[in-house]
Every structure is written in C-alpha cells, then in structure tokens.
Amino acid sequence: MSKTTAFLLSLAGAAAIATAVPAPALAQNAAAAPAVNKAPASCPAVLQHSFKRLQDEAPQDLCQYAGKVVLVVNTASYCGYTKQYDGLEKLYSKYAPRGLVVLGFPSNDFKQEDADAKKIADLCYNTYGVKFPMFATTAVSGNGANPLYAELIKATGNQPKWNFNKYLIGRDGKVLDYFPSKVTPEDAALVGKIEQALGG
Numbered sequence: 001m002s003k004t005t006a007f008l009l010s011l012a013g014a015a016a017i018a019t020a021v022p023a024p025a026l027a028q029n030a031a032a033a034p035a036v037n038k039a040p041a042s043c044p045a046v047l048q049h050s051f052k053r054l055q056d057e058a059p060q061d062l063c064q065y066a067g068k069v070v071l072v073v074n075t076a077s078y079c080g081y082t083k084q085y086d087g088l089e090k091l092y093s094k095y096a097p098r099g100l101v102v103l104g105f106p107s108n109d110f111k112q113e114d115a116d117a118k119k120i121a122d123l124c125y126n127t128y129g130v131k132f133p134m135f136a137t138t139a140v141s142g143n144g145a146n147p148l149y150a151e152l153i154k155a156t157g158n159q160p161k162w163n164f165n166k167y168l169i170g171r172d173g174k175v176l177d178y179f180p181s182k183v184t185p186e187d188a189a190l191v192g193k194i195e196q197a198l199g200g
Helices: 003-020 023-032 084-098 117-127 147-156 188-198
Strands: 050-052 059-061 069-075 100-106 166-169 175-179
Touching: 069 084, 069 147, 069 188, 084 100, 084 117, 084 188, 147 175, 166 188, 175 188
Parallel strands: 069 100
Antiparallel strands: 050 059, 069 166, 166 175
C-alpha cells in the first residue's frame, strides 16, 4: 500500500467516526458552551443613587432595580398610616414576580420615626413581615431631601407632606405618578397604575 493510499484511508476513517457521533452528544456539547452574557440594562438617572440598607447599613445601589417598576414610599413607625406596611408587603408579594419592587425609606421628617434603627427593623421585619428593601432613616422633604427624593419631587411637583407618600417609577425610569398618604396600597387607582406600568 502506498503512502498516499494509506493517508486517504486514514482521512476516510476519521470522517466516519465524526459522522457516527450521535446527535444528542453534539447537542450536549453545544449546551456546554459558555453562554454569551447579555448587556445589563442601562440605569436611568433617577436610580443612579446608593443608600444604606436598614438591616446592616451596607450601601445598596438602586441601579440593580433598573428595568423594574419601582414604588418608593417614605415610612414611619408611629404614624396612623403605619399599618400600610401590611398592604405594601402584600402588594410587593403579589406583583414582584412580574417586576415590581417597593423601596421603603424611613424618615423622621414628621417626627414619627424611631431614632433606633434596630427598633425600626424589628417593626418592619417582625411585626409586619416586610420583605421588600428597606433603607436607613433619611430626609425626604424640603431642602434636605436626599437626592432620590429631590428628583421625585422635581418630576412630580409634589413633595411628601406626611408619611407613606408614594412615587411610581416605570421600567424606563420615567416617574409616572405620585400618591399621597391617604391612598392605601389596596387603592384601585394605585393598583391600576402599577398593573399598567407592569404591562397589563
């Protein structure tokens, strides 16, 4: 047998082995290939802020909520509206799978919040079973309003006049609406606006 003939026979054998590999094995190898990561959603200006978390004061970047519908609420422990924590948690639990996040910002602007962060956390997590993100006590009104609230006030023309005011931000970062304290988490107008922002 010539060297040329031997070489051609070896090529033919390799081709036969390659075509004999079962389709499932090929599919498995394709599945094992590293996936291409999608580019992260751009963070709208209104969310380009970081605040300390209530439970441990670790900084938390709000950009992680880009692409979600965001309900921002200023809270207080000793207010007639404090029971709204229950409704807010139910709202969050129901719509979180569709892309809603509730962000709670305790504030003593109206002299109804505890100075002790541990007591605030105990009320939120143990009394009302809050699971949505809560942040450290902050100012939400007047010239001292934190940067997020300053933008929300500018966008809506409404600043918190009491506890449990609500601002709704769409997936694209546009501030959609403002709801005063008396509008409960169960209110049809608020729920309807959230469903519309979520896409149905």
